[in-house]
Amino acid sequence: MKCSEFLALLDDVIDDSITAEVRTDLEQHLGRCGHCEVILNTTRKTIEIYRSHEIYDLPPGLRERLHAAIMARCKKGC
Amino acid sequence: MSAIQAIAGELEPHPDVALVDRVRGGDVSAYDTLVRKYDRQIFRIAQHITQNREDAEDVMQDAFLKAYEKLDQFQGNSKFYTWLVRIAVNESLMRLRKRRTGKMVSIDEDVETEEGSVPRDLADWAPDPEQNYGQSELAEILRKTIQGLPQGFRIVFVLRDVEGLSTEETAETLGLSIPAVKSRLLRARLQLRERLSRYFRRKKGPGETRNEK
Numbered sequence: 001m002k003c004s005e006f007l008a009l010l011d012d013v014i015d016d017s018i019t020a021e022v023r024t025d026l027e028q029h030l031g032r033c034g035h036c037e038v039i040l041n042t043t044r045k046t047i048e049i050y051r052s053h054e055i056y057d058l059p060p061g062l063r064e065r066l067h068a069a070i071m072a073r074c075k076k077g078c
Numbered sequence: 079m080s081a082i083q084a085i086a087g088e089l090e091p092h093p094d095v096a097l098v099d100r101v102r103g104g105d106v107s108a109y110d111t112l113v114r115k116y117d118r119q120i121f122r123i124a125q126h127i128t129q130n131r132e133d134a135e136d137v138m139q140d141a142f143l144k145a146y147e148k149l150d151q152f153q154g155n156s157k158f159y160t161w162l163v164r165i166a167v168n169e170s171l172m173r174l175r176k177r178r179t180g181k182m183v184s185i186d187e188d189v190e191t192e193e194g195s196v197p198r199d200l201a202d203w204a205p206d207p208e209q210n211y212g213q214s215e216l217a218e219i220l221r222k223t224i225q226g227l228p229q230g231f232r233i234v235f236v237l238r239d240v241e242g243l244s245t246e247e248t249a250e251t252l253g254l255s256i257p258a259v260k261s262r263l264l265r266a267r268l269q270l271r272e273r274l275s276r277y278f279r280r281k282k283g284p285g286e287t288r289n290e291k
Binding site: 007010011014035038039041042043045046047049050051053054055056058059062063065066067069070071073074 | 106109110113114117118121122125126131134135138139142143146147200201202203207208216217220221224235239240260263264267268270271274275278
């Protein structure tokens with residue numbers, strides 16, 4: 001496997017949708033290529049960080065305002 | 079377990095279906111349950127697209143009100159959540175168009191379509207790099223970094239990786255082909271990774287020399 005082939009497979013690797021055969025090729029490549037290993041690990045970490053950190057909190061009072069708006073709409077006929 | 083039970087198990091409806099049915103039957107408290115379940119996600123998506131807090135607040139309200147009014151049109155062949163996300167994405171894009179008065183805004187904007195080249199910055203990251211920053215500083219880094227992505231990449235990354243839609247659901251929501259979603263997701267992931275490397279790369283110790291290519 002070449003680095004460009006690894007890159008084309010990167011999303012499938014991260015999403016765990018590769019065949020056992022491809023996985024063997026991949027592991028061999030990663031064993032030899034530190035750069036691709038870094039790309040894989042840091043890309044995984046990128047996704048994990050964005051998943052696990054709330055960067056936009058729900059503004060205070062918004063939930064209540066939405067509830068009031070729905071109730072007002074409901075009075076016109078649920 | 080008998081075959082029939084197994085089949086019945088597979089067909090067990092999503093819990094939202096029962097809530098939607100209750101709302102259709104006039105139980106508005108069931109809609110409150112749906113709102114509380116998804117309001118954070120819908121607000122986040124709106125904020126990522128509009129990049130403006132006031133707009134995101136309006137979009138969240140409008141999306142839930144519109145979904146409530148149009149609930150009869152919800153077919154149940156997609157999940158309630160993905161149907162709601164589609165409404166919120168459309169509302170967000172409409173809001174952007176209004177702000178940019180007349181200028182067309184679409185998710186195709188600013189997207190380079192060339193395929194990925196091997197990334198340049200290949201420095202490894204520190205272990206648990208986010209530990210080096212305080213909570214609010216880290217949030218600021220993550221916000222600034224994702225805001226710098228082209229719109230068409232950012233939406234795909236947010237829906238697919240942050241909010242957990244499948245590739246197919248993301249494609250359907252954005253009106254894109256599956257290969258287009260895949261190509262944008264790869265570019266988005268690589269660009270974010272490269273931009274975050276500035277903050278998260280392993281610091282060189284005093285005795286180490288630079289040997290990067």
